[in-house]
Amino acid sequence: MSTDFTTTRRAFYLPDGVTYLDGNSLGPMPLAARQRVADMMADEWSQMLITGWNKAGWYVQPRLVGDRIARLIGAGAGQVVMGDTLSIKVFQAVSAARVLRPDRRVILSDSGNFPSDLYVAQGLAKAVGAELRVVAPEDVEAAINDDLAVLMITEVDYRTGRRHDMKALTATAHQHGALTVWDLAHSAGAVDVDLLGADADFAVGCTYKYLNGGPGAPAFIWTNPRLAEQAEPILQGWMGHAAPFAFDMEYRPAPGIERMRVGTPPVIAMTALDAALDVWDGVDMAELRARSIELTEAFIAGVEANCPDVTLNSPRDPSLRGSQVSFRHPHAYAVMQALIAQGVVGDFRAPDVLRFGFAPLYNDPSDVARAVDILGKILRSGSWDRPDFHQKAAVT
Amino acid sequence: MSTDFTTTRRAFYLPDGVTYLDGNSLGPMPLAARQRVADMMADEWSQMLITGWNKAGWYVQPRLVGDRIARLIGAGAGQVVMGDTLSIKVFQAVSAARVLRPDRRVILSDSGNFPSDLYVAQGLAKAVGAELRVVAPEDVEAAINDDLAVLMITEVDYRTGRRHDMKALTATAHQHGALTVWDLAHSAGAVDVDLLGADADFAVGCTYKYLNGGPGAPAFIWTNPRLAEQAEPILQGWMGHAAPFAFDMEYRPAPGIERMRVGTPPVIAMTALDAALDVWDGVDMAELRARSIELTEAFIAGVEANCPDVTLNSPRDPSLRGSQVSFRHPHAYAVMQALIAQGVVGDFRAPDVLRFGFAPLYNDPSDVARAVDILGKILRSGSWDRPDFHQKAAVT
Numbered sequence: 001m002s003t004d005f006t007t008t009r010r011a012f013y014l015p016d017g018v019t020y021l022d023g024n025s026l027g028p029m030p031l032a033a034r035q036r037v038a039d040m041m042a043d044e045w046s047q048m049l050i051t052g053w054n055k056a057g058w059y060v061q062p063r064l065v066g067d068r069i070a071r072l073i074g075a076g077a078g079q080v081v082m083g084d085t086l087s088i089k090v091f092q093a094v095s096a097a098r099v100l101r102p103d104r105r106v107i108l109s110d111s112g113n114f115p116s117d118l119y120v121a122q123g124l125a126k127a128v129g130a131e132l133r134v135v136a137p138e139d140v141e142a143a144i145n146d147d148l149a150v151l152m153i154t155e156v157d158y159r160t161g162r163r164h165d166m167k168a169l170t171a172t173a174h175q176h177g178a179l180t181v182w183d184l185a186h187s188a189g190a191v192d193v194d195l196l197g198a199d200a201d202f203a204v205g206c207t208y209k210y211l212n213g214g215p216g217a218p219a220f221i222w223t224n225p226r227l228a229e230q231a232e233p234i235l236q237g238w239m240g241h242a243a244p245f246a247f248d249m250e251y252r253p254a255p256g257i258e259r260m261r262v263g264t265p266p267v268i269a270m271t272a273l274d275a276a277l278d279v280w281d282g283v284d285m286a287e288l289r290a291r292s293i294e295l296t297e298a299f300i301a302g303v304e305a306n307c308p309d310v311t312l313n314s315p316r317d318p319s320l321r322g323s324q325v326s327f328r329h330p331h332a333y334a335v336m337q338a339l340i341a342q343g344v345v346g347d348f349r350a351p352d353v354l355r356f357g358f359a360p361l362y363n364d365p366s367d368v369a370r371a372v373d374i375l376g377k378i379l380r381s382g383s384w385d386r387p388d389f390h391q392k393a394a395v396t
Numbered sequence: 397m398s399t400d401f402t403t404t405r406r407a408f409y410l411p412d413g414v415t416y417l418d419g420n421s422l423g424p425m426p427l428a429a430r431q432r433v434a435d436m437m438a439d440e441w442s443q444m445l446i447t448g449w450n451k452a453g454w455y456v457q458p459r460l461v462g463d464r465i466a467r468l469i470g471a472g473a474g475q476v477v478m479g480d481t482l483s484i485k486v487f488q489a490v491s492a493a494r495v496l497r498p499d500r501r502v503i504l505s506d507s508g509n510f511p512s513d514l515y516v517a518q519g520l521a522k523a524v525g526a527e528l529r530v531v532a533p534e535d536v537e538a539a540i541n542d543d544l545a546v547l548m549i550t551e552v553d554y555r556t557g558r559r560h561d562m563k564a565l566t567a568t569a570h571q572h573g574a575l576t577v578w579d580l581a582h583s584a585g586a587v588d589v590d591l592l593g594a595d596a597d598f599a600v601g602c603t604y605k606y607l608n609g610g611p612g613a614p615a616f617i618w619t620n621p622r623l624a625e626q627a628e629p630i631l632q633g634w635m636g637h638a639a640p641f642a643f644d645m646e647y648r649p650a651p652g653i654e655r656m657r658v659g660t661p662p663v664i665a666m667t668a669l670d671a672a673l674d675v676w677d678g679v680d681m682a683e684l685r686a687r688s689i690e691l692t693e694a695f696i697a698g699v700e701a702n703c704p705d706v707t708l709n710s711p712r713d714p715s716l717r718g719s720q721v722s723f724r725h726p727h728a729y730a731v732m733q734a735l736i737a738q739g740v741v742g743d744f745r746a747p748d749v750l751r752f753g754f755a756p757l758y759n760d761p762s763d764v765a766r767a768v769d770i771l772g773k774i775l776r777s778g779s780w781d782r783p784d785f786h787q788k789a790a791v792t
Contacts, residue, residue: 025446034434037437041429042430045424045425045610049416049422058612084480087633115644116637116659120633122646122647127523134645214441216665234523237484246746249507249511267610268668269612347446
């Protein structure tokens with residue numbers, strides 16, 4: 001292997017005594033991020049003031065950072081741009097796709113999609129007179145028909161880790177004249193995404209999970225080059241204008257992916273993300289995927305051999321799942337609190353799911369072994385059954 | 397006066413030799429911001445990881461920061477929430493206002509509005525079958541009629557500094573059954589805004605100008621409490637859901653202003669903004685307005701007495717303008733470059749506008765005197781007429 005996962009692990013701040021298996025919710029801080037942000041504030045904002053937009057390149061940063069992400073998701077340079085949040089980018093992509101199929105009114109999604117994507121589509125559908133149709137994940141392929149304007153799918157399920165077949169579903173959608181919007185929230189930086197290979201139409205994702213950009217880091221959006229000059233999202237802002245500083249009264253979309261920009265980009269946050277992406281230089285995505293499968297396979301085998309009362313909630317075939325594994329337990333919330341109290345940080349998802357994310361950049365076999373060991377002890381001893389572990393926090 | 401403008405000026409990093417009159421484009425860095433961001437990254441993101449959403453209060457930060465801004469714009473606690481960019485917040489507010497007037501299809505704005513607001517309204521209007529009507533700023537009042545769903549106005553013109561009468565226009569709009577959306581980009585932190593006193597309906601604004609939150613800092617949105625429980629923006633995201641972590645399949649709006657949240661908030665950027673708002677503690681907004689008028693009056697008098705070939709492009713009556721002054725000059729671009737080369741930083745706005753923002757928190761009479769002196773020398777000597785000063789940068 002040419003990717004050195006020992007070096008990538010050392011690039012992160014990981015607190016002592018913590019086995020962090022929640023990078024699929026919020027990635028840990030890359031050591032470079034803090035210094036880079038401090039430097040940007042001292043050397044750019046302070047000193048350059050308004051001229052930083054040119055001199056420090058703040059204006060082009062959303063596209064340059066997008067280029068760095070493009071390589072990780074099988075897209076080309078100049079095809080990805082950063083900004084806003086994932087929910088906003090879902091709105092942009094779905095609204096742009098729908099306009100390209102003006103004679104059709106159905107947006108199809110599945111019940112394994114992240115709720116915010118469904119909320120966004122509900123709001124859009126209500127506003128423009130479209131219809132959101134939601135089926136079970138396993139019924140998506142059969143539900144694709146000639147009514148569809150847009151297939152809006154999250155590739156990797158946030159609870160089960162089930163991975164949709166992007167290439168096959170995209171081909172089926174295209175056979176029926178529909179366009180696809182892929183949400184890569186749990187894919188980018190986690191699996192070997194190949195947008196161009198799958199001939200997908202639009203893709204969006206967040207950068208605070210496996211890409212470690214920090215809490216609320218900017219989102220990304222990709223449009224297939226064959227559609228980039230036709231896409232017209234509802235959200236039209238000055239940074240997506242063909243000539244933002246001409247201050248024309250009429251909107252004219254910028255060429256290509258730049259039209260997906262909206263307002264003024266968040267430079268401080270973008271700088272933290274840019275620093276976080278340094279870790280990816282030299283990482284081979286096929287090797288990353290192999291490492292991810294090694295970790296998740298070892299975790300499933302370890303838990304099933306050592307931990308009573310839990311049921312695998314993820315596909316057993318690694319080709320059908322992303323880089324996370326979940327198990328069901330009737331008292332999953334309390335079990336997760338007991339785990340966290342012992343330094344193994346995963347996530348609880350309602351109603352009964354224990355979720356563990358494996359980020360190959362910094363998780364290694366020692367994390368798997370420790371998590372299996374501690375989960376086994378907690379479940380065998382029943383030590384999770386304490387009043388404080390049943391007490392729910394405001395945000396989980 | 398109880399506000400100590402000497403102390404507030406000392407709270408900013410202002411580069412040596414620079415007279416900064418472009419805080420209405422990007423405010424300078426408050427000294428507290430850099431340390432606060434570094435601390436947040438070291439003590440919160442690094443150490444707390446995912447638990448920062450609860451432990452460090454990241455989740456409630458958009459509302460707490462909103463409360464700090466509420467005081468500056470004549471709104472109440474619990475009425476303002478932060479997030480996204482100003483263009484996105486314009487979309488939310490206008491779309492929510494329009495839904496409250498379902499039988500009407502006209503959105504009225506003026507040609508002095510910032511172009512991005514017009515672009516946003518054009519995109520919305522096209523998507524939902526509304527009509528954007530744009531009139532000259534002086535014709536707004538007469539154009540308000542019973543066709544109007546929404547009056548969408550930027551209070552202070554980004555070029556001329558002309559200030560609309562929020563109270564009068566809102567009253568006229570209400571007499572005709574229309575709702576108002578006020579963009580406070582050049583008002584918040586610059587003038588004595590009184591949203592509740594004017595009985596406005598919605599307001600939005602950015603925080604990277606007079607509020608000094610940093611390049612691309614998060615925007616804010618306010619809904620009048622009498623509408624907050626009915627407002628239904630098109631953009632529906634999980635953070636605006638009544639129960640974000642229940643992961644329901646159906647969107648249910650959160651109570652009040654919280655429904656205007658969309659995606660995951662940008663915590664690093666919000667932390668910089670929060671630190672920037674410390675400077676406002678103890679600032680009286682009526683005193684701020686008085687200081688602003690003192691500075692702009694002195695600047696106009698000084699320029700008109702000392703600087704040939706320029707024409708005042710702002711209202712002469714201070715009650716009709718915000719905290720900026722602009723002058724026209726046939727070679728405004730080159731003149732501004734010559735000014736910047738001598739450390740007086742204002743802004744050029746096409747086609748022929750020299751724009752100077754006065755931020756009372758850190759600009760003082762010495763800035764006015766220096767700017768007048770240098771502008772006078774440049775214009776009297778013709779030293780602006782150099783090839784390099786005519787050369788336009790990529791972003792101006």
